[in-house]
Structures are given as C-alpha cells and as structure tokens.
Amino acid sequence: MNPSTRNTIAWILQGLLALAFIGFGGYGLLHAAANMPQMASMGLPGWFAYLISGAELLGGIGLLLLRTVRPAALGLIIIMLGAVYLHATKIPGGLANGIPALVLLALLLVVVLLRSRTDVRPV
Secondary structure, eight states: OOHHHHHHHHHHHHHHHHHHHHHHHHHHHHTHHHHHHHHHHTTSOTTHHHHHHHHHHHHHHHTTSGGGHHHHHHHHHHHHHHHHHHHHHTSTTGGGGGHHHHHHHHHHHHHHHHTSOOOOOOO
C-alpha cells in the first residue's frame, strides 16, 4: 500500500472513531450520575463512569491530532478491552451485546498499525 493511500485510510478511520468516541464520551459525561449505580453493580466504583467518559472524550479528540493519534488510540484500546471483558463477564446479554466494543477495538488496532513507523532509517 502506498503511503498516500495509507494516510487517507488512516485519516478516514481516525475521523470516524473520533466522532464515535467524542459522542460516547460527551453523552457519558452528561449522564454519568445515572450510570454510577450500573458501575457499582459491576463491582466498580461509581466515579468510574466519569473517568471512562472523560477518557473517551479526550481520546476522541486525541485521534484528531497527528501527534497524539497513537497514544490516544492505545488508551482507547485499553478502555475497549475493559468494555469487552465486562460484556463477556458481568453485563447481561454477554459478548453479543459487546460487538460494538469489539468493532471499535479492531478499528483502533488498524489505526495504530497504519500510523506505525514502517520506514527504517540507518543511524
């Protein structure tokens, strides 16, 4: 894949993922107080609702800035791994309801791969 195509695909994915995470994070922050009992029912502290929502919002913004794409994507991968785990173990409906988290996880992994440095320069 030539660098121009790779860059275009990366930007499209980053834009779509940024929209998703900014939306999820913003919505989560607006409704975090209502989500606190759900967090507690899963054995997590209630303030995790604010932490996760804030991290999703900041991660979504980070996907739009070229210098922070990889750290933002890696942080969001950690959040999505947690979401997949919770869907598989604690949330009613199981992993079938966690398919959006799996899709987001896969797309974040693609972004990390597309934004990895593949050119090796001699020292």
